[in-house]
Amino acid sequence: MSSSTSERPPLHLLIAAPRGFCAGVDRAIKIVELAIEQHGAPVYVRHEIVHNRFVVDRLAGMGAVFVAELDAVPDGRPVVFSAHGVPKSVTAAAEDRGLAYLDATCPLVSKVHRQAQRLIDADRHILFIGHAGHPEVIGTFGQVPSGTMSLVESVDDVAELTVPDEHNLAFLTQTTLSVDDTAEIVAALQARFPAIRAPRGEDICYATSNRQAAVKEIARRCDRMLVIGAPNSSNSLRLGEVAERLGTPARLIQRATDIDWDWLGTPATLGLTAGASAPEVLVREVIDALAQRFAVREEEIAHVKEDMIFKLPRELVA
Template sequence: MSATAPKPPLRVVLCAPRGFCAGVVRAVDIVERALQRYGAPVYVRHEIVHNKFVVDSLKAKGVIFIKELSEAPPGPHPVIFSAHGVTKAVPEEAKARNLFTIDATCPLVTKVHREAQVHFKRGRRIILIGHAGHPEVVGTMGQLPPGRVTLASSISDVKRLEPDDGRPIAYITQTTLSVDDTREIVAALKARFPAIYGPPNEDICYATTNRQEAVKAAARQVEAAIVVGAANSSNSQRLREVAEREGCAAQLVADERGIDWAALTNVGSVAVTAGASAPEALVERVLGALSARYDVTIETLTTTSESMIFPLPRDLREPA
């Protein structure tokens, strides 16, 4: 009887920070607390966060995810708006239909909405740096009348912007962008419009920035990277891009079943991180799958610590 072949060694660099951010924790907690207080069903407009595991676990507890408000009946069961934010028309429609709503928009997204409104009141042209069609971008542009916010997703878009028309101009950004890419777009905007107003503080959220810095540092030490997150998660996609930019063969996986093992052939070191909407349970499953195939040595690379906490809406802060 032949002995079992030894597993090849694999050095795993676990990025920290990774996974859930304060905005995601708050949004999921809002849904959980609403279930406790009001009972099932609780309705959520769109995915509360971009992660199938999170969405499916909430469905199992009695949450009904809807695409439009028309799918929710009036009554005592709340309709929750997702962490990405909504256009102004959505709460207006809810009020007209006498729906009971709870807003789980991330406070950092709400901050960008307020910036847009201030620029609008001051008569400024507004440029939004972001990805077309992303729910956060749709929600931010929908804070103002149609045509009052212009989207720029690249330096090419900046070059195509209408020239200075005498009005003051300002820019805001989606919160989940690549820090490096956004810096280049902002530089292009400032070159075209030297007097452009920017955010008093970065619009890209602390968690997005921290996770990108961590994976960037880890990617310089390894041959490959695994990012745990959903394909429709902007911040997860940006983590994959950041790792690739550092020369890593990076892959974005929803869970351990999505790992491309062929891409890890002859790889001796791999970084593992997770997008801001990916729970730690999925990271553990990925680590378990790696341990099943390799003789794994895990080390944690910590680039910063996080202590941000966002309070729940007042009505949900105490258990029923």
């Protein structure tokens, strides 16, 4: 569908910034690309390197093979572990088989892993705030002995907790949670367990926090909000929730072909953002699709500038 500009309804498009790729995602994708460049195809990747189908398909086209478990990796081929992190048992299994592996775990997730190990070494029981089944949660639980960490998903869970010693507790969090939800859960934990030890710094990563804050900057000004991201991307799902809490109907889409035009209607002002694993090319794709139906006036609303860069593994840059 296309028409002359004069026939299209006007649309003020507020584009959140920051949005899209974070430093951890950039690093993970680069690790796969460099591994293919240095070792040749195929390079195996355990699970999706990041939660984005467009990114995964592009890397597959370059020679990456995505597998569910190490059993599917043939001897003699390199394997990359995803940005979400893996249990220690996976690393140990790779070493037992003599597989060359590259760890693309986001450094901020690795920081949580190290905190967990230190707390267990100090004989503290950890209450971990996160979403059951998420790869990052599985990877973090896999850093410590079974039974030394308990999952907390909601404020309601706090009242039901049974702990070995309420005077010897600590809490950690998944890096991609809702800032507001997590603050409520932390408050409930501290109210029930006043002696609980907090992390040394914020576990929710800078990119997650910044993208949620950027949505808050624009949501109340918008009639609708589109969030580009995968349905299994925790940080992307949280962005839609942030908008909805502020009274702005929001939809998660993976790319332009997912736009529900009937739901969208003819808003005067539309908000647009992208989760931390969604590339900017998909943002432009959505804007181009909108421009086929509306006379779009773009305005980027900058919340904060990001300049974080994470180093690549030594073996890839030597």
